[in-house]
Amino acid sequence: MSNFAPNSVLNAMIPLCFQIRKLIRRLPGIVIQWVPKPNPKVLEGCGVRGKVGELCRGCSHVLVVTDSTLYGLGFHQTIVDSLQEEHIDFSLFKEIDSEPDSDVVEQGRKAAKDSDCIVALGGGSVMDASKMIAASLRKPRRSVRSLMQKFLFARTLPLITIPTTAGTGAEHTVGAVVKDSKKGNKCATVVVGLNVKAVLLDSELTLKIPPKITAACGIDALSHGIEGCLADVKVSVEDVRKSEECVRLVFENLPEVMRNPDNLAARQAMGRAAFYGGNAINKQLAGYVHAFAHSIGACYHLSHGEAIALCLLPVLRYQKEACIKELARLAEVCGIRQQNEAIAAEQFLQALDRLISDCGIQRNGTILQRCDFQHLTRLIAADSINYSPKTTFSDKDILNVLESMIVTSD
Numbered sequence: 001m002s003n004f005a006p007n008s009v010l011n012a013m014i015p016l017c018f019q020i021r022k023l024i025r026r027l028p029g030i031v032i033q034w035v036p037k038p039n040p041k042v043l044e045g046c047g048v049r050g051k052v053g054e055l056c057r058g059c060s061h062v063l064v065v066t067d068s069t070l071y072g073l074g075f076h077q078t079i080v081d082s083l084q085e086e087h088i089d090f091s092l093f094k095e096i097d098s099e100p101d102s103d104v105v106e107q108g109r110k111a112a113k114d115s116d117c118i119v120a121l122g123g124g125s126v127m128d129a130s131k132m133i134a135a136s137l138r139k140p141r142r143s144v145r146s147l148m149q150k151f152l153f154a155r156t157l158p159l160i161t162i163p164t165t166a167g168t169g170a171e172h173t174v175g176a177v178v179k180d181s182k183k184g185n186k187c188a189t190v191v192v193g194l195n196v197k198a199v200l201l202d203s204e205l206t207l208k209i210p211p212k213i214t215a216a217c218g219i220d221a222l223s224h225g226i227e228g229c230l231a232d233v234k235v236s237v238e239d240v241r242k243s244e245e246c247v248r249l250v251f252e253n254l255p256e257v258m259r260n261p262d263n264l265a266a267r268q269a270m271g272r273a274a275f276y277g278g279n280a281i282n283k284q285l286a287g288y289v290h291a292f293a294h295s296i297g298a299c300y301h302l303s304h305g306e307a308i309a310l311c312l313l314p315v316l317r318y319q320k321e322a323c324i325k326e327l328a329r330l331a332e333v334c335g336i337r338q339q340n341e342a343i344a345a346e347q348f349l350q351a352l353d354r355l356i357s358d359c360g361i362q363r364n365g366t367i368l369q370r371c372d373f374q375h376l377t378r379l380i381a382a383d384s385i386n387y388s389p390k391t392t393f394s395d396k397d398i399l400n401v402l403e404s405m406i407v408t409s410d
């Protein structure tokens with residue numbers, strides 16, 4: 001009996017939470033419009049990382065941030081050579097791991113204290129840690145942990161970002177995810193004042209990425225473009241075009257990269273797709289695909305890309321009726337010629353299904369346990385508060401999508 005009353009209260013509150021969520025659905029999309037976005041110079045091409053020295057002219061000291069694996073592969077060498085050619089002092093910080101925490105950001109801040117520019121070379125983890133290093137330098141009296149709030153207002157040190165995967169778009173997104181080293185939880189912080197002065201998209205850096213990671217990152221980039229197109233956020237025609245272009249580029253180039261991993265032109269195009277996907281996150285935010293993927297990924301220890309691949313189609317299918325027009329437009333962007341919008345939307349989803357399969361990505365919904373569904377539903381509903389999707393899912397809707405993931409896999 002002792003648990004009865006609190007559960008009743010909780011159950012009574014669920015429809016109320018849903019109504020509140022429906023009411024405030026457009027709020028994240030309005031708030032994000034007021035966050036200044038970086039407007040970096042973008043340099044693209046094989047070996048373009050050698051331009052770092054030129055871009056850093058006038059700097060007195062540069063900190064190159066990377067991880068030990070990339071350091072071991074010697075990816076930093078061309079960058080270091082270009083800085084030496086320009087007689088610019090530099091130091092290397094290669095301590096970032098796959099889940100950077102507040103302690104490593106503190107170390108990075110100490111390493112960067114005399115720098116006037118940070119060069120971030122790596123995947124999403126290096127990018128996020130570098131953003132927090134660049135921001136925390138402006139708040140020297142505060143601990144990094146205390147800065148890990150929802151919004152961090154700080155005009156950061158200038159960053160030059162060089163992504164080594166084509167996926168997250170983190171090279172210019174305003175968000176940074178870093179783990180609290182004391183509590184162990186991940187904190188997503190929006191850096192208001194992120195100053196990315198240049199993004200270097202160098203296809204050569206993605207050549208050694210294992211196929212499984214290439215595929216998962218590519219599908220993540222694709223999901224950013226798609227969710228950008230489906231978001232209920234007011235953006236410019238140019239931003240919509242970039243989201244659509246992200247989707248088109250992934251459809252056109254990811255299968256080719258999987259077939260011919262040495263095709264630098266296709267890899268370069270994937271770099272641009274990921275960059276446009278980052279623009280979608282900055283301007284339109286993500287949506288329910290990400291709310292599901294974050295929660296399922298955390299619960300079953302899947303990488304972000306694997307979780308996205310698992311959730312993408314079931315979540316889009318569930319939203320199909322509300323998003324027919326947008327999905328039909330994406331079909332057209334991907335070269336599907338069909339007058340009837342409902343049929344075009346369905347054909348786009350089928351093409352998406354084939355793309356994920358052709359890239360060899362496993363979508364194993366059987367890892368989902370029905371006993372976890374109540375917990376997952378709470379996590380997904382809480383995470384969805386960060387986005388402005390076209391529709392609002394009730395708990396029943398979330399449960400239906402989770403169920404469809406298991407059933408599809410049975």
Ligand SMILES: [Fe+2]
Pocket residue numbers: 168220221223224290304308
């Ligand atoms: Fe993502």
